[in-house]
Amino acid sequence: MNTKVNLCGIELSNPVIPASGTFGYGYEFADLYNINELGTFSFKGTTRQPRFGNPTPRIAECTGGMINAVGLQNPGVEAVISRELPRLKECFHKPVMANVSGFSVEDYAYTCQKLDAEEQVGWLEVNVSCPNVHGGGMSFGTEPEAAAQVTRAVKAVTKKPVIIKLSPNVTDIVAIAKACEQAGADGISLINTMLGMRIDLRRRKPVIANTMGGFSGPAIFPVALRMVYQVSKALSIPVVGMGGVSSAEDVIEMMLAGATAVEVGAANLVNPYASLDIVRSLPETMEKYGIENLSEIIGGAH
């Protein structure tokens, strides 16, 4: 049974990757289990400057998922390099995926260049899809030309593989993905959360202080799967699939749709062992579906 996949030139022992914003900078999960069992993980969205994020409440619940409006809380790239990465180094011995967000093209380039120079970083995952901050994030991921601009700026100052993380809150996801590929992206990851909201019936006001937030969880899996299918069919660079993945079967389904690797998000917030459970149940699930070599099924449903 072979669970290995190759993501943009770097081998992963398995395709399972805890998604950004559900796994911090990793080391706190190392108190629970050996995080080296994971393929890798994508660390908390990091920006040029430290950010506290949005006011609370930041969380709402819904059928089959949740809505968050954290707003890119992070200590800023300098503190990530000086404080978080050294702590991670003590417990994680694989290349990590560095998730980056910004408010201008220059921000993205600056933060990516800094993280590109860090030995522990394997890939840069550039988030042009955060729905929770104004004047940035998602606004770069909803226009093909804006997404291409960020891609070009980041590629110009980095050597490591650049994966652009896309928003599902668009009319034509394929057009945006293609623009990123043409601008030099080494991979695409999708989907970020879908814009959603809840209203508290007692207060007659939105549950979340920021009114809207990013909807994630098993309820969005079919939408994510469809977009992974469409994008991977249209592109020749690798696609990282995510959105509601909660089991080894979901991982296999995403890979059949065209994902080279698969991120697990909201499931980690309900069960801190969710990603590990998926890694451990992959071999038996592969056996069940007659899969010998996991990398061979990528795009198998095309």
Next chain:
Amino acid sequence: MKQVIFEIQSNEALTPEVYRMVLSGDASAITQPGQFVEIALPGKFLRRPISVSDWTENRLTLIYKVVGHGTEQMAGLSAGTRLDLLTGLGNGYNTSLSGDAPVLVGGGVGVPPLYGLCKKLLEEGKKPRMILGFNRESEIFLKQEFEALGVPTHIATADGSVGTRGFVTDVLKTLDYSYFYSCGPLPMFRAMENVVTTSGQYSLEERMGCGFGACMGCSIQTRSGAKRVCKDGPVFIREEVFY
């Protein structure tokens, strides 16, 4: 933190809105009063954070108020039901700072974690005193339990139906104490800030996502930077918190 399956032993109403659930199972991950558990409920995506009122190695007492769909569902569960819990979450009360005669101040559904704290302080040979605040007589719970521990228990009710008419602060300003511990609503903490004469610890509440520090859903600003109520708290030293 530990993920454990517990079994409900009993689940009874203490007031029309407040319930006590006793569970059996491995509670060894709980090390301090003021910590909490996260309960998975069938059909609900997120777990429910509930403070621990009392515990032994294989028994857990939770006292909760029905405030929404999740706690409503909990109130309907019967003995024998098995529940998936994450236990031993958060940082609880630090009893080493209490001095000889601390006062414990609870408001409404903030009272439950103070029971475990009170027992711990008694075990340590200290002389705690309780101030419990409620809106009205029908909402009072745990009074007898504290009295059974032999602890002086002052009650304040907003409508004056029992004890001192008014708020916990009306009692607090008449007492001498070495330190304070509190759990309750934010407006109560704000009022306490005007009358407390010592340092102390507040247990804060915030809407949570995960409950174990991963999602940043419950962050607050403190004098020592951004903190997660679930992982860095829920108990914070008075001097750290903004009101």
